[in-house]
Amino acid sequence: xxxxxxxxxxxxxxxxxxxxxxxxxxxxxxxxxxxxxxxxxxxxxxxxxxxxxxxxxxxxxxxxxxxxxxxxxxxxxxxxxxxxxxxxxxxxxxxxxxxxxxxxxxxxxxxxxxxxxxxxxxxxxxxxxxxxxxxxxxxxxxxxxxxxxxxxxxxxxxxxxxxxxxxxxxxxxxxxxxxxxxxxxxxxxx
Amino acid sequence: xxxxxxxxxxxxxxxxxxxxxxxxxxxxxxxxxxxxxxxxxxxxxxxxxxxxxxxxxxxxxxxxxxxxxxxxxxxxxxxxxxxxxxxxxxxxxxxxxxxxx
Numbered sequence: 001x002x003x004x005x006x007x008x009x010x011x012x013x014x015x016x017x018x019x020x021x022x023x024x025x026x027x028x029x030x031x032x033x034x035x036x037x038x039x040x041x042x043x044x045x046x047x048x049x050x051x052x053x054x055x056x057x058x059x060x061x062x063x064x065x066x067x068x069x070x071x072x073x074x075x076x077x078x079x080x081x082x083x084x085x086x087x088x089x090x091x092x093x094x095x096x097x098x099x100x101x102x103x104x105x106x107x108x109x110x111x112x113x114x115x116x117x118x119x120x121x122x123x124x125x126x127x128x129x130x131x132x133x134x135x136x137x138x139x140x141x142x143x144x145x146x147x148x149x150x151x152x153x154x155x156x157x158x159x160x161x162x163x164x165x166x167x168x169x170x171x172x173x174x175x176x177x178x179x180x181x182x183x184x185x186x187x188x189x190x
Numbered sequence: 191x192x193x194x195x196x197x198x199x200x201x202x203x204x205x206x207x208x209x210x211x212x213x214x215x216x217x218x219x220x221x222x223x224x225x226x227x228x229x230x231x232x233x234x235x236x237x238x239x240x241x242x243x244x245x246x247x248x249x250x251x252x253x254x255x256x257x258x259x260x261x262x263x264x265x266x267x268x269x270x271x272x273x274x275x276x277x278x279x280x281x282x283x284x285x286x287x288x289x290x291x
Contacts, residue, residue: 021211
């Protein structure tokens with residue numbers, strides 16, 4: 001039963017990932033990315049990481065991909081992508097290197113034996129308490145300092161996003177319809 | 191019956207290389223960004239697998255932080271893309287050559 005779920009989720013993840021790379025339309029790539037994210041969330045649930053599966057669906061599939069779609073719609077969908085390579089044979093070499101990397105990585109991991117001293121963070125496999133309690137216990141005691149820093153990081157990201165996107169340097173006494181940014185470019189060119 | 195963790199690692203490896211190949215092959219900046227997110231997901235899967243293999247919750251907590259940092263990175267990266275390509279029609283990586291010597 002678990003094998004059936006694993007095979008379906010793994011195949012869906014890989015096929016969706018190939019769809020992200022090969023789709024012509026960026027909106028199709030975004031939808032394929034949603035498929036990959038859901039399949040990876042199913043793989044998380046199979047490994048009893050329930051909290052991470054829920055957070056993955058909410059944050060990644062629910063917010064990040066929506067953000068991608070907003071920007072795709074804002075910038076306009078480009079259907080044509082140049083087929084010539086700036087370096088000759090770049091795409092062929094990239095695909096060849098990718099296939100080699102898949103083989104290399106799978107050979108590497110098939111011989112992996114994960115040993116080592118069990119860390120003091122606590123067991124992952126939930127005993128009596130659930131997965132959420134285990135993560136909460138670790139997150140708010142051992143990892144409290146990184147947790148607070150990531151909250152600062154989120155504030156920085158929000159402020160940075162707003163600063164980057166707003167119209168900077170637009171003064172009210174400019175000529176109508178003239179963009180201050182392009183004026184600066186013309187001045188440096190002359 | 192649990193599934194051997196090597197299979198999860200294999201899925202993670204394939205996802206990672208598909209994402210890396212996508213970054214190399216595609217020109218559209220947004221699709222390149224999506225392939226970077228693919229790679230991050232593959233790394234998350236590997237972390238969770240190792241958390242299970244080593245019976246260590248730290249792997250799953252680290253995935254939590256990777257998710258937060260990836261979300262922040264998407265915000266800033268898309269803001270940069272919007273700021274650069276606001277005036278252009280196309281969004282390809284080949285057009286970003288203003289710093290070229």
